[in-house]
Amino acid sequence: MESATAALGHDAHEEHHGPPEANQSSRIDRQTLGILLFIVSEVMLFGAFFASYFFLRVVVDPPSWPPHPYELPVAVAGINTAILVSSSFTIHYALESIRRGNRTGLKLGLVLTWMLGMTFLFIQVNEYVHLGFSARDLGFGSIFYSLTGLHGAHVFVGLCLLSFATIRAFRGHFGPEEKDHLGVEVPGIYWHFVDVMWIVVYTTVYIL
Amino acid sequence: MHNPLRSEADAFKWVVVIGIAAASVIALTLLTRPVIGVIWAALLIGFGVGFGYRAARGSLPRDVELTKGGDGKFRLLVVANETVQGEALLNEIRDRCHDRRSEVMVVTPALAASRASHWASDIDEAIELARQRMELSLIEIQQLGLKAKGEIGDSDPNTAIEDALRVFPADEIVISTHPPDRSRWLEHGVVDKARERIDLPITHVVVDLTSRRAML
Numbered sequence: 541m542e543s544a545t546a547a548l549g550h551d552a553h554e555e556h557h558g559p560p561e562a563n564q565s566s567r568i569d570r571q572t573l574g575i576l577l578f579i580v581s582e583v584m585l586f587g588a589f590f591a592s593y594f595f596l597r598v599v600v601d602p603p604s605w606p607p608h609p610y611e612l613p614v615a616v617a618g619i620n621t622a623i624l625v626s627s628s629f630t631i632h633y634a635l636e637s638i639r640r641g642n643r644t645g646l647k648l649g650l651v652l653t654w655m656l657g658m659t660f661l662f663i664q665v666n667e668y669v670h671l672g673f674s675a676r677d678l679g680f681g682s683i684f685y686s687l688t689g690l691h692g693a694h695v696f697v698g699l700c701l702l703s704f705a706t707i708r709a710f711r712g713h714f715g716p717e718e719k720d721h722l723g724v725e726v727p728g729i730y731w732h733f734v735d736v737m738w739i740v741v742y743t744t745v746y747i748l
Numbered sequence: 749m750h751n752p753l754r755s756e757a758d759a760f761k762w763v764v765v766i767g768i769a770a771a772s773v774i775a776l777t778l779l780t781r782p783v784i785g786v787i788w789a790a791l792l793i794g795f796g797v798g799f800g801y802r803a804a805r806g807s808l809p810r811d812v813e814l815t816k817g818g819d820g821k822f823r824l825l826v827v828a829n830e831t832v833q834g835e836a837l838l839n840e841i842r843d844r845c846h847d848r849r850s851e852v853m854v855v856t857p858a859l860a861a862s863r864a865s866h867w868a869s870d871i872d873e874a875i876e877l878a879r880q881r882m883e884l885s886l887i888e889i890q891q892l893g894l895k896a897k898g899e900i901g902d903s904d905p906n907t908a909i910e911d912a913l914r915v916f917p918a919d920e921i922v923i924s925t926h927p928p929d930r931s932r933w934l935e936h937g938v939v940d941k942a943r944e945r946i947d948l949p950i951t952h953v954v955v956d957l958t959s960r961r962a963m964l
Contacts, residue, residue, distance in 0.1 A: 568751065568754055572754065572755065576751070576753065618774075625763070625767050628763045628764075628767075631756075632757070632760040635757070725755065725756045728756035728759070728760075729753075729755075729756050729759045732756070732759035732762070732763045735763050735767075736762065736766050739763075739766055739767055739770045740770070742770075743770045743774060743789070747773070747774050747777050747782075748773075748782050748785055
């Protein structure tokens with residue numbers, strides 16, 4: 541936004557130092573807008589991986605998926621899915637708590653979310669160890685580890701964000717006002733995105 | 749259109765809906781055959797896209813965030829573009845600020861020449877023209893003996909007003925337009941929208957530059 545100032549008499553010019561102020565035209569606060577735009581770019585990234593997955597699945601010869609003799613642990617991954625989806629409820633509980641001024645609920649929700657996320661990641665690593673195939677085994681192995689690994693990396697980033705939010709919550713940060721709990725709201729949106737992506741990955745890779 | 753995903757609460761609703769939809773796909777696939785699950789998933793995706801599109805239609809009602817002054821000074825926000833030097837507008841400013849400590853902010857929206865220019869962000873010329881008009885208007889207001897400052901605003905006049913109110917604690921707003929038969933701002937309901945959204949006294953001033961030029 542360009543600006544100019546004119547004044548008369550003893551009211552001298554109002555001088556502005558430093559860089560120009562940021563444009564505030566956006567009707568959504570900039571942190572939320574930032575995470576939403578980031579998520580859009582992440583959707584594109586996952587889209588590229590899914591495109592590879594479907595391409596490999598279509599061209600695989602003979603047409604069996606997963607290729608013989610590989611098998612995927614559908615039940616264990618299903619439990620892991622339930623764990624991750626439940627973490628969406630706990631982060632939502634954390635945010636609803638701070639909106640009502642309940643700091644204990646905020647802390648409890650954040651800690652539970654963090655623990656559920658960590659459990660998910662632990663089970664996934666454990667699954668990798670016991671799968672019996674690696675990323676070097678056919679296109680199937682490559683795309684399986686790429687997709688689930690990409691998602692796992694996102695869970696890790698989400699856990700880092702949740703760690704910051706949890707530490708801040710225990711230090712007394714955040715409040716009921718909208719602008720006072722953006723530090724939980726923004727990681728919360730990201731965490732929901734990570735959950736949705738896992739639901740899609742699980743349904744596509746393990747079930748269909 | 750508006751963004752249907754504006755907060756964590758919105759995102760959570762999407763997680764629940766997508767989770768339920770995925771659960772139905774998983775159940776159907778495990779109970780029948782994968783191809784049935786794929787068809788059901790495709791149907792749900794189509795339904796979801798349609799629902800998302802419907803949910804995103806229209807604008808959300810909203811109140812404009814106002815800044816508080818609190819120093820006893822009267823602050824007038826003037827929104828005008830081509831009409832910024834009109835006699836009627838200057839008279840209105842003089843009447844409002846007469847005999848009191850006051851400050852005027854002039855917001856001149858940088859109007860792009862065409863929709864294509866707007867979308868391509870080709871608004872350098874529009875900003876320059878708006879700046880020239882704004883500087884002339886600041887000089888005229890200065891000649892009335894008033895303290896004034898100016899800003900080039902968003903090409904949407906309502907957004908420009910909202911932006912200005914976040915940094916300028918106005919007590920009143922004056923919006924200046926061309927007469928109704930020539931005003932694009934009136935055609936787009938700029939004044940009505942401002943009155944709907946902003947809890948401040950708003951005065952609409954009509955400036956007929958054509959008759960002024962004819963007189964000159």
